[in-house]
Amino acid sequence: MQGLLCKFRLSTLMTLAVCITVALTVALQLAVVNHFAVRQANAEAELRLQQLSWQMRDALNRVVDQAVGDARLLAALPSVRQARNPAVARVTLESLQQTFPDYAWIGMADNSGKVVASTMGLLEGNDVSMRPWFQVGRDGVRATDYHPALLLEKLMPQRPDPWRFVDVSTPVFSQEGELFAVLGLHLSWEWARRQAQMLLTPALREYGAEILVVRADGTVMLGPQELVEQKIDTASLRRANMGDTGALREAWPGGRTYLTGFSQTGHAGNPATLQWSVLVRQDEEKALQGASELKRRMLAWSTLLGLLLVLAAALLARRLAQPMAQLGQAIERVTEATASGKDLPPIPQISGFHEANMLSGTMRDLVSSEAQYRRALQQMNEHLETAVAERTAELNALLLRDVLTGLPNRRALMEALPETMARASRSTMPAALLFIDMDGFKAVNDTHGHEEGDELLRQFGARLAAAVRKTDLVARLAGDEFVVVLEMLASPGDAEDTARKLLACIREPYTLRTTDVTVGASIGVALFAPADKPDLDAWLARADHAMYAAKRDGKNAVRLAAVPVWHAAVTGTVS
Numbered sequence: 001m002q003g004l005l006c007k008f009r010l011s012t013l014m015t016l017a018v019c020i021t022v023a024l025t026v027a028l029q030l031a032v033v034n035h036f037a038v039r040q041a042n043a044e045a046e047l048r049l050q051q052l053s054w055q056m057r058d059a060l061n062r063v064v065d066q067a068v069g070d071a072r073l074l075a076a077l078p079s080v081r082q083a084r085n086p087a088v089a090r091v092t093l094e095s096l097q098q099t100f101p102d103y104a105w106i107g108m109a110d111n112s113g114k115v116v117a118s119t120m121g122l123l124e125g126n127d128v129s130m131r132p133w134f135q136v137g138r139d140g141v142r143a144t145d146y147h148p149a150l151l152l153e154k155l156m157p158q159r160p161d162p163w164r165f166v167d168v169s170t171p172v173f174s175q176e177g178e179l180f181a182v183l184g185l186h187l188s189w190e191w192a193r194r195q196a197q198m199l200l201t202p203a204l205r206e207y208g209a210e211i212l213v214v215r216a217d218g219t220v221m222l223g224p225q226e227l228v229e230q231k232i233d234t235a236s237l238r239r240a241n242m243g244d245t246g247a248l249r250e251a252w253p254g255g256r257t258y259l260t261g262f263s264q265t266g267h268a269g270n271p272a273t274l275q276w277s278v279l280v281r282q283d284e285e286k287a288l289q290g291a292s293e294l295k296r297r298m299l300a301w302s303t304l305l306g307l308l309l310v311l312a313a314a315l316l317a318r319r320l321a322q323p324m325a326q327l328g329q330a331i332e333r334v335t336e337a338t339a340s341g342k343d344l345p346p347i348p349q350i351s352g353f354h355e356a357n358m359l360s361g362t363m364r365d366l367v368s369s370e371a372q373y374r375r376a377l378q379q380m381n382e383h384l385e386t387a388v389a390e391r392t393a394e395l396n397a398l399l400l401r402d403v404l405t406g407l408p409n410r411r412a413l414m415e416a417l418p419e420t421m422a423r424a425s426r427s428t429m430p431a432a433l434l435f436i437d438m439d440g441f442k443a444v445n446d447t448h449g450h451e452e453g454d455e456l457l458r459q460f461g462a463r464l465a466a467a468v469r470k471t472d473l474v475a476r477l478a479g480d481e482f483v484v485v486l487e488m489l490a491s492p493g494d495a496e497d498t499a500r501k502l503l504a505c506i507r508e509p510y511t512l513r514t515t516d517v518t519v520g521a522s523i524g525v526a527l528f529a530p531a532d533k534p535d536l537d538a539w540l541a542r543a544d545h546a547m548y549a550a551k552r553d554g555k556n557a558v559r560l561a562a563v564p565v566w567h568a569a570v571t572g573t574v575s
């Protein structure tokens with residue numbers, strides 16, 4: 001997780017965090033809306049539908065009760081009970097019909113079932129003894145369920161909807177208390193349809209609310225066109241049939257889901273009432289349309305707000321991350337400079353926010369002290385290099401000096417001679433190498449000690465150096481052996497002359513710490529003419545041989561070395 005996070009920029013992470021927060025907030029809002037608003041809307045819709053069902057139930061009950069009351073009233077009227085003239089009874093029946101035009105037909109049949117008086121004289125003389133209203137009406141006040149018009153259909157005025165009736169009938173007793181006739185009121189179903197129309201306000205209709213009145217056998221008496229006189233079986237119907245009232249959510253034939261309020265009319269055990277189920281249903285989608293709309297709007301607004309928030313967060317994150325990015329770039333520059341050994345660039349003072357300010361300040365101090373440290377280190381290095389160079393030079397100088405006499409040593413001589421030969425070769429003037437070996441030095445050493453011997457060597461060397469030109473080289477080879485190199489000789493004889501002069505100088509007494517001594521020297525002289533081959537070893541060897549020749553011949557003498565063989569061959573000279 002940590003590794004994954006490291007791959008993202010700070011601004012990306014911040015924007016991502018805001019995106020997730022916004023998405024969670026929107027989801028939470030929607031969940032809350034769904035939970036409360038939709039549930040609330042659902043509850044409200046169910047209550048509304050239940051109340052509508054009650055209103056319809058009450059209206060139906062009221063009309064049936066009214067019809068029962070009217071039937072009872074008619075049966076008690078003397079003009080009906082004692083009617084000997086059908087015309088008189090008809091007037092009474094018609095006057096009742098006028099009070100409530102939905103009484104489609106009111107009639108009275110005698111004991112045998114023959115209609116003796118009726119509104120508009122319809123069916124008078126007809127036998128209705130087989131009609132249910134007549135049969136049940138003899139036993140008491142009865143309400144007869146919804147049914148199509150049978151005999152009256154052809155006699156009643158034509159309408160787009162077929163005639164449907166609900167009957168209320170009652171026995172009519174003579175003054176003697178005998179069953180005299182049966183009175184029947186045919187209520188046109190139209191009143192129920194109108195009642196439903198009245199209850200369903202335009203707003204309810206627009207939101208798909210529908211009222212259904214269903215007979216106990218499941219036949220729809222009132223409702224949507226496609227269901228009228230069809231049988232249905234829904235949970236709400238079963239509950240209503242059981243006398244329950246309430247509202248529920250259920251699937252209807254056709255597959256759609258409805259919220260349905262239900263109740264039941266009439267009273268069980270009272271044959272003067274009718275037990276119908278009143279269902280008021282509303283398409284769930286339409287019932288919850290308000291809440292869904294709210295949800296949709298909330299989603300749209302939340303999305304818009306979320307986008308604005310994300311945009312603002314991205315801008316803010318960019319702004320917040322900018323100082324860190326600047327700091328990062330500055331540190332990268334410092335790292336590159338460190339790697340390439342260049343001067344460390346300064347860290348800029350960043351003033352985005354407190355932490356960046358503090359961080360940049362700390363980094364500045366760090367880089368500044370690092371730069372100071374590097375400068376000090378560099379100075380130390382430079383100083384050290386100079387010191388090493390000086391010490392090296394001193395060591396080199398020491399390497400080329402004879403410790404005892406301070407004169408150039410054998411090594412210095414060997415380094416100098418090739419240049420001497422080169423210079424002589426370039427010029428027309430010869431050079432000479434004088435190989436000098438002290439005579440009698442051992443005796444001084446043995447007699448007066450090594451310290452005195454050393455002092456003699458020092459004075460001997462100094463005397464040689466003082467006796468020749470500054471440009472000439474005096475070197476101590478080892479022990480009591482010295483070499484003098486003479487350059488720019490005007491003539492070859494100058495070498496031998498200088499050797500003799502040196503010998504004379506050498507012979508002078510030396511004042512040592514405890515005594516004075518006198519020594520001699522054997523000097524071998526070897527010339528190097530400009531035309532000679534620059535052979536260092538050969539030149540030295542010639543001078544050495546000459547010196548030994550002087551020793552052999554009794555010491556304290558100067559001997560000139562033989563001319564080299566090749567020189568003699570070229571020049572025709574022999575030493």
Ligand SMILES: Nc1nc2c(ncn2[C@@H]2O[C@H](COP(=O)(O)OP(=O)(O)OP(=O)(O)O)[C@@H](O)[C@H]2O)c(=O)[nH]1
Nearest residue numbers: 438439440441442443445450451453454478479480
């Ligand atoms: N005090 C001192 N003695 C040295 C030094 N180097 C060599 N010697 C001694 O110098 C002497 C050189 O010997 P030789 O050359 O035979 O002495 P010499 O008496 O000059 O003999 P010839 O050369 O034959 O005349 C030896 O006794 C060495 O021990 C030195 O640096 N200091």
